[in-house]
Amino acid sequence: MEGIYAFCVGLLTACGIFLALRGRTFPVVIGLTLLSYAVNLFLFASGRLKVNAAAVLGQSEQYSDPLPQALVLTAIVIGFAMTAFVVILAMRSRADLGNDHVDGRLPNVQAQARLRNRKLRK
Amino acid sequence: MHLPILPILIPLITGALLLLPPFHTTIARQRLLALISAFAQIIVAFGLLSVADQQGTQMYVLGDWQPPFGIVLVADRISTLMVLLTCILFTGALLYACAGQDKGGQYFHPLFMFQVMGINGAFLTGDVFNLFVFFEVLLIASYALLVHGGGKQKTQSAVHYVILNLIGSSLFLFGLGILYGTLGSLNIADMAVRVRELEGAEAILAKTGGLLLLLVFGLKAALLPLHFWLPKTYSSASAPVAALFAIMTKVGVYSILRVHTLIFGPESGELADIALPWLWPLSLLTLAIGTIGVLASPGLKLLTANMVVVSAGTLLIAMALQSEVATSAALYYILHSTLIAGAMFLLADLIARQRGKAEDRFVKARAVAQPRLLGIAFFLCALSIVGMPPLSGFVGKVMLLQAAEEAFDKFWIWPLILISGLVSLVALSRAGTTIFWRTTAPSGSDERVHLFELMGVGLLLLGSPILVIFGGEVTAITSEAAAQLFNFSQSVDALLPQQNMGGQ
Secondary structure: HHHHHHHHHHHHHHHHHHHHOEEEEEHHHHHHHHHHHHHHHHHHHHOOOOOOOOOOOOOOOOOHHHHHHHHHHHHHHHHHHHHHHHHHHHHHHHHHOOOOOOOOOOOOOHHHHHHHHHHHHO | HHHHHHHHHHHHHHHHHOOOOOHHHHHHHHHHHHHHHHHHHHHHHHHHHHHHHOOEEEEEHHHOOOOOOOEEEEEHHHHHHHHHHHHHHHHHHHHOOOOOOOOOOOOOHHHHHHHHHHHHHHHOOOOOHHHHHHHHHHHHHHHHHHHHOOOHHHHHHHHHHHHHHHHHHHHHHHHOOOOOOOOOOOOOOHHHHHHOOHHHHHHHHHHHHHHHHHHHHHHOOOOOOHHHHHHHHHHHHHHHHHHHHHHHHHHHHHHHHHHHHHHHHOOOOHHOOOOOHHHHHHHHHHHHHHHHHHHHEEEEEHHHHHHHHHHHHHHHHHHHHHHHHHHHHHHHHHHHHHHHHHHHHHHHHHHHOOOHHHHHHHOEOOOOHHHHHHHHHHHHHHHHHHHHOOOOOHHHHHHHHHHHHOOHHHHHHOOOOOOOHHHHHHHHHHHHHHHHEEEOOOOOOOOOOOHHHHHHHHHHHHHHHHHHHHHHHHHHHHHHHHHHHHHHHHHHHOOHHHHHHOOO
């Protein structure tokens, strides 16, 4: 179980980081969301993984640590609010700046290509 | 009794009240309530500081769940000093905003209140997870304040700022998860005790967590490779917001101080001083890069933002020295640099508004409408921020230079701080002469400085001479605060009543 769990968290983190490094706001927002999912799972695991153990004292032989569950709950709420904000901000920047690039302007690919061609011709 | 929680409760309640009927539509009522609340906060912060100074550290246990299990607020000398600083800076910025900048969009005053609540909370909390929560409170208010008033520039820099800080928050949680997994506690004092017993693989994991936290705090404090967002963000924000943001880098520095001198401090066994190998070179480089930025800035707002990077670098150098004297000097320097950077942001806005099209750029343009008033204020501000003799910047820098005792420290720190001072002096002289003396025509604008604006700038500028005149009292508090931080039994054992019982 630990192996699969760790693999999932790692995969989510990797995808999140990859997407967060993209140039357009939409993949970046998705990347941030994946990253926050990964964080939530990770926090959950910091109290050690246990099966069949409620987070209540005295109800059974085994019990799991309740604190990480409280932390995850807080983190989910905060992460959700932040994601909502960043979505609105991305839409606002699309409207204000006329494109959805994170820098607010498209990298001038065509101009660079033209420059390269001119150099090649020389 | 309930004093330690008031700096969090007052802005929270005021912020909520500002959204409710008698206040939510009328800007005049909002201003009145906000100002009353700001002055009340200053009084409370003063009271808290004197209580913490005379009666020792105050611990406020929420819901009476005893530490290390419950949530605690810790009001010792350092945190109350920072709270007082926040309240004064806030009042100055608020006075300035009341002159008309708060009308740029809705909800300015409530957001401003929530931002202060987050900052005060981050200073007062004794629990790393609550540090995260208050970070988020101050961040989400700052996101909204940054885009307040609208404009392309603001949106563009806000996108960078928000995305960077969201990634920072994720890393913060990863760090917290690792630390909780290895230490089993999130109370700062308890963590400091438990970290000594770690060894082997657990220690390596905890080290990873600790360094992740350093990364996050470095992002907030504008440590070298993570400072690129700062100049653009601060220079595009509206003046009162930028002035309040001047304390945000200090929140990062303060968190480094708490986490990396207490939990991963000199007495932490295998994990002692894990941050130092990173802080040393990076803080020096931050100072150097900030200074180059100051020299290269084409406008006064950007210049001030780069001065914030310089002051962050200077403070982080003091953190890297990891000694009582250096921390005391750093606390004094925090007080000085925050107030003056705030005043400079406000002044830059006043100057920009009176110069017409040229705004705050360093080009030959029309004169400002009130050259004497603004000129004198700019001169005082520049003298103080550079660190020239009669004002507080000088005292702060001398204390810092004295804190570098060993020859190796001196070799690196003295030249860098002194050269950076000289370069800032050059840049600010150029700025002043261009703005006030290289003019094409007398001013055409009928902008005048509003009384509230003058009061706001005056309040922040006044901090500088006051810090010099009452230098003795202030340094007495800062040195005792630093001593308290480095005295393990005072800063840790006092906060863990149960641990003490068990030990006996």
